[in-house]
Structures are given as structure tokens and as C-alpha cells.
Amino acid sequence: MNTENILTSLSVMGKGMLGIFIVTGVIILSVIALNKITSPKRKIAKKENDDNENADNDKPE
Amino acid sequence: MEALYENLLQINVKLLIMWVIGGVLIFLAIKKQMEPTLLLPMGFGAILVNLPNSGAITQVQEGLEEIGVIDLLFNSGIANELFPLLLFIGIGAMIDFGPLLSNPKLMIFGAAAQFGIFFTLFLATVFGFELKDAASIAIIGAADGPTSIFVANFFKSNYIGAIIVAAYSYMALVPIVQPPVIKAITTKKERRIRMKYSQGDVTKTTRILFPIIVTIITGLVAPRAVALIGFLMFGNLIRECGVLDSLSETAQKVLANLITLLLGITVAAKMQADLFLNTQTLLILALGLIAFIFDTAGGVLFAKFLNLFLKNKINPMIGAAGISAFPMSARVVNKLGLEADNQNFLLMHSIGANVSGQIASVIAGGLILNFFG
Numbered sequence: 001m002n003t004e005n006i007l008t009s010l011s012v013m014g015k016g017m018l019g020i021f022i023v024t025g026v027i028i029l030s031v032i033a034l035n036k037i038t039s040p041k042r043k044i045a046k047k048e049n050d051d052n053e054n055a056d057n058d059k060p061e
Numbered sequence: 062m063e064a065l066y067e068n069l070l071q072i073n074v075k076l077l078i079m080w081v082i083g084g085v086l087i088f089l090a091i092k093k094q095m096e097p098t099l100l101l102p103m104g105f106g107a108i109l110v111n112l113p114n115s116g117a118i119t120q121v122q123e124g125l126e127e128i129g130v131i132d133l134l135f136n137s138g139i140a141n142e143l144f145p146l147l148l149f150i151g152i153g154a155m156i157d158f159g160p161l162l163s164n165p166k167l168m169i170f171g172a173a174a175q176f177g178i179f180f181t182l183f184l185a186t187v188f189g190f191e192l193k194d195a196a197s198i199a200i201i202g203a204a205d206g207p208t209s210i211f212v213a214n215f216f217k218s219n220y221i222g223a224i225i226v227a228a229y230s231y232m233a234l235v236p237i238v239q240p241p242v243i244k245a246i247t248t249k250k251e252r253r254i255r256m257k258y259s260q261g262d263v264t265k266t267t268r269i270l271f272p273i274i275v276t277i278i279t280g281l282v283a284p285r286a287v288a289l290i291g292f293l294m295f296g297n298l299i300r301e302c303g304v305l306d307s308l309s310e311t312a313q314k315v316l317a318n319l320i321t322l323l324l325g326i327t328v329a330a331k332m333q334a335d336l337f338l339n340t341q342t343l344l345i346l347a348l349g350l351i352a353f354i355f356d357t358a359g360g361v362l363f364a365k366f367l368n369l370f371l372k373n374k375i376n377p378m379i380g381a382a383g384i385s386a387f388p389m390s391a392r393v394v395n396k397l398g399l400e401a402d403n404q405n406f407l408l409m410h411s412i413g414a415n416v417s418g419q420i421a422s423v424i425a426g427g428l429i430l431n432f433f434g
Contacts, residue, residue, distance in 0.1 A: 005186040009195060012432050013179035017172075019428045020421055023282050024172040027420070030274050031165035031267070038264040 071113035075334035083107030095233035099325045106329020135330035144324050145207035146292045151317025153296025154309045160413035162263040171417030174383030175425040176359025177202035181352040196433045201228045202352030203422035205385040212426050222331030223342040227349030235389040242357045243381050252401035254376040258409045268301040286427020356384045382411035385422035391415035
């Protein structure tokens with residue numbers, strides 16, 4: 001039994017699990033952001049805003 | 062006539078055992094339908110390479126080296142990691158990340174269910190394996206054949222044959238391995254927890270950007286795994302882009318089938334009796350099983366831990382679907398949910414966790430390559 005290898009594997013266990021959670025966390029946040037940015041509701045809201053602005057601009061002064 | 066007898070006399074117990082192993086793999090593939098696409102070619106290959114003086118593998122005859130076709134395939138398809146990567150294009154094209162994209166938080170279970178990999182790494186070193194071999198064995202816990210082949214081959218592990226046999230066998234055995242583990246660490250009340258499923262709108266833009274973003278993030282963190290995740294996501298991008306339907310179909314069917322066809326029989330290059338029949342092989346098979354058990358336990362226990370803080374409880378079995386064995390693991394969880402309560406449908410949640418396991422297992426493989434490469 002190689003104690004040095006065992007200690008290394010324990011350290012890799014900690015670093016590895018932490019690494020996976022961090023990378024996964026970043027991907028989750030990216031997907032949440034992506035869903036928000038591309039959500040149809042947001043697009044509809046933006047379109048409505050634009051339409052309202054255009055309507056205001058078209059009003060005779 | 063003498064030449065015939067000469068070859069027959071070279072049959073020994075080791076070769077006979079390998080024929081039996083080959084026969085068992087073929088039996089499991091046909092009769093039990095366990096991963097037949099791989100176990101059948103592997104079983105046949107195990108017999109093919111273990112015939113005395115088999116011309117399918119490289120032999121030295123009268124001082125001259127005669128290259129065998131199985132070795133040729135191994136060197137041109139596995140030793141350079143080509144086959145697992147090409148297979149990943151097909152797998153990527155097959156996966157619908159929709160359930161995951163509509164509920165991205167499920168991805169966390171994919172991460173938790175990789176615990177078995179690191180626990181097995183530790184155990185393998187306790188059993189005296191060198192770090193690179195231990196890492197190759199541990200990656201069986203990725204429950205992902207191409208990743209196992211890629212990592213074991215990257216580290217030039219001598220145990221690649223046993224590792225691949227274990228990886229694919231346990232994937233096929235997920236419906237047998239997971240339920241007792243899940244039941245042992247959950248109560249019936251927990252298994253009855255219902256989860257609401259609301260299908261969020263996932264836009265085409267999200268589906269297209271997702272594979273690109275995952276490739277960039279993983280590539281930045283684990284550059285050595287960028288080929289693995291990159292090919293998986295490339296396949297998915299072909300599927301989702303909407304303008305390459307023909308390529309997507311080819312990747313899902315023709316490419317995946319062609320590579321699988323060659324992969325199984327090529328792996329047999331490492332199933333030669335002298336390489337395969339040793340106590341380490343048995344140990345690797347045992348460690349592979351432990352990896353799957355601790356993957357499952359890691360996912361379930363993490364979900365139970367989250368439940369301590371959540372108002373809307375998660376069914377902890379969803380954590381078990383975080384392993385990469387797709388779609389077997391998702392089906393197991395759904396079945397156990399229905400077993401506890403016949404109206405408890407968990408399939409969409411478990412599929413979300415299951416596909417996240419595909420990504421997390423590749424990330425785990427990449428991190429292992431980074432640590433020991």
C-alpha cells in the first residue's frame with residue numbers, strides 16, 4: 001500500500017468534487033441567464049415596449 | 062497435417078477460460094439483451110483473439126511480425142482515441158437536452174452522482190494500484206463507455222480490457238444495481254414525494270447556444286477533455302441547429318452504429334488471456350461495481366441534504382439518475398417512484414438529471430485527466 005498515493009487520491013477526491021460542482025454551477029447559471037435572455041415573454045414585452053414607443057412617436061404634436 | 066495438431070496442442074486452460082468469457086458475453090447480449098451492441102462484438106472478439114496463434118492479432122512468425130487486423134484497428138481507432146470521440150458525435154446527436162434546459166437546477170445531481178468516481182479512485186489506491194491505473198479504473202464510475210475508453214487509453218492503462226468490460230456490463234446492470242442501493246438509503250415516504258413538472262419554454266436559440274457554451278466552459282476548466290465534450294456537443298449542435306437534419310440522422314444512426322460495430326470487436330485486442338486473466342481483473346470488476354453504488358448513493362444523499370433546506374422537497378431518487386447511464390437510470394427512478402405511489406411520475410425530472418450526468422461524467426473525466434495527465 002502506497003500511503004503517498006492514497007493521500008493524493010484523497011486530495012483529488014476533494015478537488016475533483018469541488019471542481020465538478022463549480023463547473024456545473026457555472027453551466028447552470030449560464031443556462032438560467034440564457035433562458036431569461038431568450039425567453040419568448042421577454043421578447044414579447046420588448047416588442048410591446050417598442051410598439052408603444054413607436055405609437056408615441058407617431059402621435060401628432 | 063502435423064501443423065493442424067501443432068496448433069491444437071497449443072490450446073490451454075487460459076484460452077479456454079477466455080472462450081467461456083466470450084461465450085458468457087455473447088449469452089448476456091443475446092439472451093439478457095444487456096448492451097448487445099457492445100457485449101456481443103466484445104464476446105466474439107474475446108474468442109477470436111484467444112485462438113492459438115490467432116492471425117487477428119499481431120504475431121511473430123519465423124522472426125517476422127505479422128500485423129493482426131484487431132491490433133491494427135486498436136492502434137488506428139482506440140489508441141489514438143478516435144473511436145470514442147466519433148461515437149460521442151452520435152451520442153450528442155441523440156440527446157435531447159430539453160428537460161435539462163427547462164429545469165437547469167437538475168444539473169446539480171449530475172455533479173453529485175460523480176462521487177463514485179473519486180471514491181473508487183481512493184479505494185483503488187488502497188488496493189495498491191498506481192495513480193494512473195487507479196484513475197482509469199475509477200472512471201468506470203462515469204457510467205459512460207466512451208469516456209472510460211478515452212481516459213484509460215490516455216493513461217495507457219494495461220487494464221483497459223477489464224475496464225471497458227466492467228463499464229459496459231454495469232451500465233447494462235443499472236436496473237439491477239441501483240434499486241437496492243436507492244431503497245437502502247431512502248424511506249418509502251421519501252420515494253413517494255411528488256414533484257411538479259412545468260415544461261418551460263426552451264427557445265431554439267437556447268438549444269443552439271447551450272452546446273457552444275458548455276464546450277467553452279468545460280474547455281477552459283479542463284482543456285484535456287475539450288475533445289470529449291466538444292465532440293459530444295458538436296453532435297448536439299448538429300441536432301439542434303435545424304439545418305443539418307440529414308447529418309444529424311447520419312450521426313445518430315449510421316455513424317454511431319458503424320463505430321459501435323468496430324469498437325466492441327477492437328476492444329478485444331486487450332482481452333488476450335495473458336493480459337486479461339489475473340486477479341487485478343476481478344478487483345477491477347469489483348471496484349467498478351463499487352463506483353456505480355457510490356455514484357448512486359452520492360446523488361441520493363445529496364438530494365436528501367438539499368431537502369433539509371428546501372420548502373418544496375425533491376424526491377431524493379432523482380439524485381440517483383445523475384449517473385450517466387442514459388436512459389436506464391432515469392427509467393429506474395421513474396419505476397421506483399411508481400412502485401411507491403402509482404401516481405408519482407418522475408420521468409421528466411429523472412431524464413433531466415440523467416442527461417446532466419452525461420455532461421458531468423465528461424467533466425469528471427476531464428478533471429481526472431487534468432489531475433494526473
